[in-house]
Amino acid sequence: MPVLFSHATKxxxxxxxxxxxxxxxxLVTRLTVEAERxxxxxxRLLATVQLSDAPDSRSLVRCFKKGGDLAVGDLYSLLLTGGIAAPYAxxxxxxxxxxxxKFFVWLLLRARIQSRAALLRKHILTAEEAGCDICGEPLETADHIMFGCSFARSFWSAVGWTLPEDASVESLHSYAAADAFGKNTASTMTILELVEAP
Known part of the structure; x- marks a missing residue:
């Protein structure tokens, strides 16, 4: 509930x-319409919540040292086992x-960069302000910034990349030329090109 949280006094x-x-x-005295929602x-979610004074008996047995401190290494190992792995990790x-x-590209692949579409979702921009200033596209998404905008397409063309018409940030890992350079070198080159991109 990001909008409601932004209205918290503490x-x-x-x-x-x-x-x-x-x-x-x-919360602050006056809430926006979205915060009220x-x-x-x-x-409704809290209607069934009951707090208790009893000590919390829950624990992650595998992630604590004998003294009760959190074992960060064990927690990291637990995070890496099971679950659904991102195909681009x-x-x-x-x-x-x-x-x-790496961190920038990780955010990019998860469409978490501060595009105007993301700012619109956070209620920082209005729908009228969420378009691309360069080409006039009505919604500036992460995909649009990197591949859809005419300026971005001219950049990729200049560096010799031919991208599919429906190129998306989520599929970026599949565009790297691993056969030519080797997997890790290809991803490094791709990441560095992305960071240098407009």
Whole structure:
């Protein structure tokens, strides 16, 4: 509930502290329409929540040392086992690119960069402000910034990349020329080109 959270007067308060009094008292006096909607949804979810004074008996047995401290290495191993692996994880993290570049491309592949579409979702921009300033596309998404905009397409053409018409950031890992360079080198080159892209 990001909009509702932005209206919190004490954003670092614990859940128990907020639920111990009326949730509405933890928010600013006037809420936006979207925040009111999210508040109504939260209140429906909280209708069945009962707090207890009993100690929390839950624990991640595999992730704690004998003294009770969190074993970060064990937690990391747990995160890497099972679950659904992102098909582009090795493309990013096994490359030889600098850490900052890897992190940017990881956000890009998850469409989490600050495109105007993302700012629209966060209610920072209006629909009228969410278009591309360069080509006039009505919605500037991560896909549009990297592949759809005429300026981006001319960049990829200049570096010799022929992209499919429906190129998307989520499928970026499949565009790297691994056969020509080797997997890790190809992903490194691709990541560095992306970081240097407009």
């Amino acid at each position: 954003p670092h308060a614990s859940t128990a502290a907020v639920l111990g009094k009326a949730v509405r008292e933890s 999210e508040l109504a949804h939260v209140m 090795s493309f990013v993290w096994d490359s030889f690119a600098p850490s900052k570049a």
